[in-house]
Amino acid sequence: MKFFNFLTKNSAKAYINSREGETKLGESITYVSSFEDLENLSEKYVIFGIPEDIGVRANLGQPGTSKTWEPFLEAFLNIQHNQFNDNNCIVLGSLDTEALHDKATQIKEASQLGSLVSEIDLMVTHLVEKIISLDKIPVIIGGGHNNSYGNIMGTAKALDKKIHVINIDAHTDLRETNYRHSGNGFSYAKQEEYLDRYAIVGLHQNYTPQYIFDLMDNDKSISYSLFEEYLHLTTIDQLIKFKKATDFVKNSFGFELDCDAIQDFDSSARTPSGFSVNEIRSFINLAKKQHVHYLHICEADASRNPLIAKALSYFVSDFIRTENN
Numbered sequence: 001m002k003f004f005n006f007l008t009k010n011s012a013k014a015y016i017n018s019r020e021g022e023t024k025l026g027e028s029i030t031y032v033s034s035f036e037d038l039e040n041l042s043e044k045y046v047i048f049g050i051p052e053d054i055g056v057r058a059n060l061g062q063p064g065t066s067k068t069w070e071p072f073l074e075a076f077l078n079i080q081h082n083q084f085n086d087n088n089c090i091v092l093g094s095l096d097t098e099a100l101h102d103k104a105t106q107i108k109e110a111s112q113l114g115s116l117v118s119e120i121d122l123m124v125t126h127l128v129e130k131i132i133s134l135d136k137i138p139v140i141i142g143g144g145h146n147n148s149y150g151n152i153m154g155t156a157k158a159l160d161k162k163i164h165v166i167n168i169d170a171h172t173d174l175r176e177t178n179y180r181h182s183g184n185g186f187s188y189a190k191q192e193e194y195l196d197r198y199a200i201v202g203l204h205q206n207y208t209p210q211y212i213f214d215l216m217d218n219d220k221s222i223s224y225s226l227f228e229e230y231l232h233l234t235t236i237d238q239l240i241k242f243k244k245a246t247d248f249v250k251n252s253f254g255f256e257l258d259c260d261a262i263q264d265f266d267s268s269a270r271t272p273s274g275f276s277v278n279e280i281r282s283f284i285n286l287a288k289k290q291h292v293h294y295l296h297i298c299e300a301d302a303s304r305n306p307l308i309a310k311a312l313s314y315f316v317s318d319f320i321r322t323e324n325n
């Protein structure tokens with residue numbers, strides 16, 4: 001496949017600050033230079049980036065999600081390799097979206113970006129299908145939430161069945177299927193019958209149109225909890241509520257985390273009211289005890305504030321950490 005930029009041991013060095021007597025995760029993990037190389041490796045998690053914001057722009061959102069992969073690498077590869085962080089992941093690299101971004105700059109009308117988003121969908125689907133077929137778990141750093149569609153389609157194809165998904169998000173992304181963008185990934189996945197049960201956690205009352213509430217209230221395969229219901233709960237009670245969502249998706253699901261759900265977090269639809277970084281970490285630690293097909297963290301813009309990439313790095317390291325570490 002020519003659409004991918006592999007991260008090699010050599011290119012990773014640019015992101016790592018070496019210290020004598022210490023080993024950073026980026027210095028100890030395995031790198032590959034082809035998809036075939038993945039086949040012989042025992043690492044469970046395969047991390048890759050989707051540096052694009054075409055889907056967000058097509059949805060009239062704030063661009064910047066294309067600039068998250070490299071800051072993420074800087075944060076993640078510098079984690080200490082120690083008794084808590086072992087070598088159970090491969091950092092694969094990122095989709096090559098440069099040509100698509102070049103094309104996108106020529107387009108003025110948001111709706112005309114849909115065909116480019118569909119091209120990204122195919123790339124994401126192919127990659128996720130490949131990784132899951134190798135019995136590994138993709139960890140995907142977005143990018144816009146349009147990529148939920150490729151994740152779900154790729155997983156469903158690999159498993160040869162429609163899948164359940166849990167989504168921590170301020171929005172449902174169940175907008176109309178008029179053209180592809182970041183606000184309708186789940187609508188397309190439902191329409192194409194790749195998505196079975198869908199649980200949204202922490203939906204914001206203020207940013208969901210009535211037609212979507214009506215749609216959800218009439219569909220038994222969709223459940224949602226409002227962020228407003230979590231506002232005054234203790235962490236334990238929040239986790240109990242979150243567990244009800246994982247039960248709804250039969251404790252076997254694709255796991256979507258839209259950073260629009262996190263308070264004061266640079267993202268395409270930044271919010272002053274939302275979950276804290278530590279609450280998200282608790283949700284991840286509960287979710288990982290279930291059967292998770294993939295983790296997708298999206299909509300963050302890590303280009304301006306180093307804390308954003310560091311938060312993403314906490315999320316990923318929590319998710320991939322071996323249980324008894």
Ligand SMILES: N=CN[C@@H](CCC(=O)O)C(=O)O
Pocket residue numbers: 059060061062144145146171172173175182183184207258268269299
């Ligand atoms: N993935 C994000 N989707 C949101 C974006 C909201 C916004 O940009 O304000 C949505 O379509 O509702």
